[in-house]
Amino acid sequence: MQQLEALTREARALAGGMPTTAAETEVARQMQICNACRYCEGFCAVFPAMTRRLDFNKADVHYLANLCHNCSACLYACQYAPPHEFAVNVPQALAVVRGQTYSDYAWPPALGALYKRNGLTVALATAGALALFLVMMLAWANGSLFHAPLAGNFYAVFPHNTLVAMFGVVFAFAIVALSVGVATFWRAQNPVPAAPVEARASPSTGSGRTGMGGAAAEATSDALTLKYLDGGHGQGCNETGDAFTLARRRFHHLTFYGFMLCFAATCVATLYHYLLGLHAPYPFLSLPVLLGTAGGIGLLLGPAGLLWLNLRRNPQEVDVQQRPMDRGFIALLLLTSLTGLALLAWRDSGAMALLLAVHLGFVMGLFLTLPYGKFAHGFYRSAALLKYAIEKRQPNRLALGAD
Ligand code: SF4
Ligand code: SF4
Numbered sequence: 243m244q245q246l247e248a249l250t251r252e253a254r255a256l257a258g259g260m261p262t263t264a265a266e267t268e269v270a271r272q273m274q275i276c277n278a279c280r281y282c283e284g285f286c287a288v289f290p291a292m293t294r295r296l297d298f299n300k301a302d303v304h305y306l307a308n309l310c311h312n313c314s315a316c317l318y319a320c321q322y323a324p325p326h327e328f329a330v331n332v333p334q335a336l337a338v339v340r341g342q343t344y345s346d347y348a349w350p351p352a353l354g355a356l357y358k359r360n361g362l363t364v365a366l367a368t369a370g371a372l373a374l375f376l377v378m379m380l381a382w383a384n385g386s387l388f389h390a391p392l393a394g395n396f397y398a399v400f401p402h403n404t405l406v407a408m409f410g411v412v413f414a415f416a417i418v419a420l421s422v423g424v425a426t427f428w429r430a431q432n433p434v435p436a437a438p439v440e441a442r443a444s445p446s447t448g449s450g451r452t453g454m455g456g457a458a459a460e461a462t463s464d465a466l467t468l469k470y471l472d473g474g475h476g477q478g479c480n481e482t483g484d485a486f487t488l489a490r491r492r493f494h495h496l497t498f499y500g501f502m503l504c505f506a507a508t509c510v511a512t513l514y515h516y517l518l519g520l521h522a523p524y525p526f527l528s529l530p531v532l533l534g535t536a537g538g539i540g541l542l543l544g545p546a547g548l549l550w551l552n553l554r555r556n557p558q559e560v561d562v563q564q565r566p567m568d569r570g571f572i573a574l575l576l577l578t579s580l581t582g583l584a585l586l587a588w589r590d591s592g593a594m595a596l597l598l599a600v601h602l603g604f605v606m607g608l609f610l611t612l613p614y615g616k617f618a619h620g621f622y623r624s625a626a627l628l629k630y631a632i633e634k635r636q637p638n639r640l641a642l643g644a645d
Pocket of ligand 1: 275276280281316319320323332
């Protein structure tokens, strides 16, 4: 029996692959040091997951990189951080590999590599080109960009079926690309069947939720509450020094729930259209407009705050090479919400068609680039949290960590 377990472990290590890039090898080196130290074990999920391993293969390194929230608590706590000769900087080392995983698992791979190299340019160029295309179509079809007020009737500019066809294609592409990426990531993490998930609660959280269902519920809750952005002590992340702040968690929440409210507004409007036969434009106090307005405000405040934090973040805590990619995503979110709110404010004016074309261009640009940057991290991170919740419910053969 013991021999079988040893063989299974060996197969798992081989299937996971040895670290191949310099960044992966650096994470494996630092994890060996952390595994001997373990001072940061209570900070986040990365360190308890680390204590279940003695070696770190490629899949392990990718898993830990996507478990990390880059809160930087472990950098400021570390006695081996630079200028110590061990040069342990876990947030930065994991950030480099995390950025690499966005393109490693991206589908199609060429788009992932392109976005990684020039995220800001690709995001803005895609959205700008689509907006320009729609504006030119408008000018060509109507002979002018301006018109008599249309009482906010978008379908007088772009017919309903044209909008459904355009967004159906873009939305389907984003869903397929994200699904393929996450499925590839999950397969790399689980190359051989995992040990059974025990019908027991998580020992480290004391959660009463058991088995696979409990693991899924715990991972969902941890992802939705951004649990590990509290630094492990509830006071938040480090941004520019050793002071804690919950600002990043708050701005992330505004962004995420703003996005979800906008998505909910679209779903409700679709139900109104097809189920109830109620066609847009909807009044300002109708459910789709209220949801869209609240979501737009969240998507304005959240990304603005994240951009402000990004601009002043201590470069030692991050991978500075990824800044164009991060800022490209934040810029598109900001421009999407700004143009959406402008469209709502001036929907009964002669500039509505122009505002609509620009807004639609930015929305399509956002969805086309979603699978390649920070947004994809939300999905890889959720998959990593699910793996972590499952692992905690499996026997720990090493029994060296807190769980
Ligand atoms: S980051 Fe530093 S203090 Fe924390 S576990 Fe690793 S070596 Fe120890
Ligand atoms: S940066 Fe934060 S989330 Fe990442 S390993 Fe360190 S303590 Fe954990």
